[in-house]
Amino acid sequence: MFWEKKLENWVNDIRKTSPLPLRLELWTGQKYDLNPDEDPKVVIRIPELASLSYLLKPTLDNLGTAYVEGKIEVQGTLNDMITMGNSLADMFDTPASTTAAKFRHYFGGRHNRKIDAESIGYHYDVSNEFYQQWLDPNMVYSCGYFENGDEDLATAQIKKIDHILTKIRVRPGDRLLDIGCGWGALAIRAAEKFGASVVGITLSKNQYELARQRVREKGLEDKIDIRIQDYRDVTGQFDRITSVGMFEHVGLRYLVDYFKIINRLLKDDGIAMNHGITSCDPDSGETPFGGGEFIEKYVFPNGELPHIGLVLKNMQEAGLEALDIENLRHHYAKTCGIWAENFEKATTAIKQLTDEKRYRIWRVYLAGCSYAFALDRVAIFQVVCIKSGRTSPLLPMSRNYIYEKKD
Numbered sequence: 001m002f003w004e005k006k007l008e009n010w011v012n013d014i015r016k017t018s019p020l021p022l023r024l025e026l027w028t029g030q031k032y033d034l035n036p037d038e039d040p041k042v043v044i045r046i047p048e049l050a051s052l053s054y055l056l057k058p059t060l061d062n063l064g065t066a067y068v069e070g071k072i073e074v075q076g077t078l079n080d081m082i083t084m085g086n087s088l089a090d091m092f093d094t095p096a097s098t099t100a101a102k103f104r105h106y107f108g109g110r111h112n113r114k115i116d117a118e119s120i121g122y123h124y125d126v127s128n129e130f131y132q133q134w135l136d137p138n139m140v141y142s143c144g145y146f147e148n149g150d151e152d153l154a155t156a157q158i159k160k161i162d163h164i165l166t167k168i169r170v171r172p173g174d175r176l177l178d179i180g181c182g183w184g185a186l187a188i189r190a191a192e193k194f195g196a197s198v199v200g201i202t203l204s205k206n207q208y209e210l211a212r213q214r215v216r217e218k219g220l221e222d223k224i225d226i227r228i229q230d231y232r233d234v235t236g237q238f239d240r241i242t243s244v245g246m247f248e249h250v251g252l253r254y255l256v257d258y259f260k261i262i263n264r265l266l267k268d269d270g271i272a273m274n275h276g277i278t279s280c281d282p283d284s285g286e287t288p289f290g291g292g293e294f295i296e297k298y299v300f301p302n303g304e305l306p307h308i309g310l311v312l313k314n315m316q317e318a319g320l321e322a323l324d325i326e327n328l329r330h331h332y333a334k335t336c337g338i339w340a341e342n343f344e345k346a347t348t349a350i351k352q353l354t355d356e357k358r359y360r361i362w363r364v365y366l367a368g369c370s371y372a373f374a375l376d377r378v379a380i381f382q383v384v385c386i387k388s389g390r391t392s393p394l395l396p397m398s399r400n401y402i403y404e405k406k407d
Contacts, residue, residue: 003052007032010056018091022084024055042076042084058088059290060368061297068298068360078344082367089289128183128206130353134342134366139183139210142245142275143332143380153338156331161189164242167324167384167402168271169395170194174239177201177265179231180246184211184224191223196240201229231261238265241272248277252284252304255311259318268387271394272320275382277332279305287377291368298361308381315385323395324384329373332380336370 011032014020019035023043026032033040046052054066063085066072074081131139136154144156145163164186170176172195178187181200184207190196202208211226231246241262250258262272279285284307286292295303306314312322343350343366351359372378386394395401 003049006056007052014088014091018087020084020087022088040076041080042074045073045075047071047073058085058092059293060085060089061290061293063089064290064294064298064364064368067364068357070356078340078363078367082364082371085368086289086371089291093289126358127353128210130350131183133346133350133353134339138185140185141182143328143335144338145328146331146334153335153342156335157185158189160331161186162193163402164244164273164275164382165190165194165196167382168240168242168273169401170196170240173197175199175237176240176242177234177238179234179241179243179262180249181207181211181226182245183207184214184226186242186244187211187224187226188214188218188220191220192218196223198224199234199236199238200224200226201231201234202226203228203230231258234261234265236265237267237270239267239270241266241270242275243273244275246276247274248300248303248305250304251302252306252310255306255314256317259315259320262385263319263387266387269390269394271384271386273382273384274311274315276311276380277305278311278379278381279307280376280379282307282309284310287372291372291377295365299365305378308379308383311381311383315383316388319388320385321388321390322383322385324382324399326382327379328382329376329379333370333373336366336373340366340370 011024011034014034015036019037021038021041022034023040024032024034025043025045027047027049044055046055051066051071054062054071063072067074076084128139131141135141136144136157138154138157140157140160143160144151144153145160146156147159147163151159170190174194174196176187176190176196176198178190178198178200181187181202184200187198187200190198200211202211205228208226208228215221215224215226231243243262247255247258259274262274266272279287281288284305287295287305292305308325308327312325315322340363343363347359350362369378373380384395
C-alpha cells in the first residue's frame with residue numbers, strides 16, 4: 001500500500017540520519033523502532049490511517065495538534081515527549097515553512113479592544129482554581145527570579161517582584177501603574193513593602209475579582225485600585241509604570257503606539273519597566289518548527305513576540321530611553337519547568353477542573369516553553385526606561401543599587 005511505503009521510507013530516513021529512541025505503534029499492530037539499537041523512551045500510538053499525516057509532516061504544530069485532539073496517544077515522560085517532538089520537527093523543518101511562519105506572524109495579527117479582551121479572556125479565564133493548581137501561592141504568572149539558583153518557586157516569585165520594584169526605585173508615596181496586573185501580587189507587594197499607591201489594570205474578569213478580593217483581605221483598598229481597563233484607556237500621570245508579561249498581547253505593528261502610551265502616562269521624572277517574552281529571531285518571527293502556530297491556535301490567540309532589537313527601536317521611536325536591559329531566559333526555563341512539574345503532580349485535580357483537551361494543551365505548552373527557553377528559541381527581557389533627553393540621571397551611575405540588601 002502507498003502509505004506503508006511512504007512510512008517505511010520515512011522511518012528509514014530517520015534511522016540513517018538521526019536515530020531516535022522512539023517507537024511507532026500502528027492500528028494494524030505493526031511497530032517501528034526509529035532506533036533499533038536502543039530501547040524506546042517514547043511510544044506514539046497511531047489509532048487510524050488518517051492520523052498518520054500528522055506524523056509524516058512532524059511540525060510542532062502538527063504533533064501538538066494530533067496529541068491535543070486525540071489523534072495520537074503518547075507514552076513516556078513529559079520531558080522525553082517534548083525532546084522527541086522537537087527532534088522530529090527539527091529534522092523535517094524547511095526554509096519554506098519558516099518563511100511562511102514569519103509572514104503570518106508579522107502580517108496576520110489583528111488587535112483592537114474587543115479582540116484583545118477576547119484573547120485575554122480565552123487564556124486567563126479558564127478558572128482561578130485551574131491556575132492555583134500549579135502556580136505559586138501568590139499566583140504570579142511570569143518568570144521567577146532565581147537569585148541563587150536554589151530558591152523554591154514562591155521565593156523566586158517574590159524576589160522577581162522585588163527585583164522589578166528595586167530596579168525602578170519605587171519610593172513611598174509613588175503612584176504606580178501596573179499594566180496587566182494579573183491576580184495582584186505585584187500591586188500588593190508595591191503597596192505593602194514599598195509604600196506605593198497602585199493602579200492595577202487587567203482585561204481578565206477572573207483576575208480582577210480575585211485581585212480585588214486579595215486587596216480587601218489585606219486591608220489595602222486605600223492604596224490599591226484594581227480595574228478592568230484597557231491600557232489604551234488609562235489617563236493620568238504616574239511616577240512608576242510596570243508591565244509584566246503583557247506586551248506579548250500588543251502586536252508587532254502596535255508596539256510604537258503602546259510605548260507612546262507609556263510615555264504619555266509617565267511623569268517627566270518617572271521610570272518604567274517592560275518585562276516581556278521576546279523572539280530570538282532577528283526578524284521577530286514565530287518560534288521555530290511550528291511551535292508558534294500551535295501556541296497561536298491553542299494557547300495565546302493573537303500573541304506576537306518581537307525581537308529585543310525591535311523592542312528597543314520602538315521604545316526609542318516612542319520617545320523612551322532604555323537604561324537597563326536584562327535577559328532572564330534561564331530563569332524562565334526554570335520557572336516553566338517547575339510549573340510543568342506542578343502540573344503533572346496535580347493531574348487528577350486539574351482533570352476535574354477542565355476537559356481532556358485543555359489539559360493536554362497546557363501539559364505540552366508548559367513543558368514545551370521550558371524547553372524553548374532553555375535552548376534560546378525564546379527569551380525574556382526586563383527593560384528599564386525613562387523619557388528621552390534627560391540631562392540628569394534618574395538612576396545611580398552603577399547597577400550596584402539593584403543588589404544592595406535592605407532590611
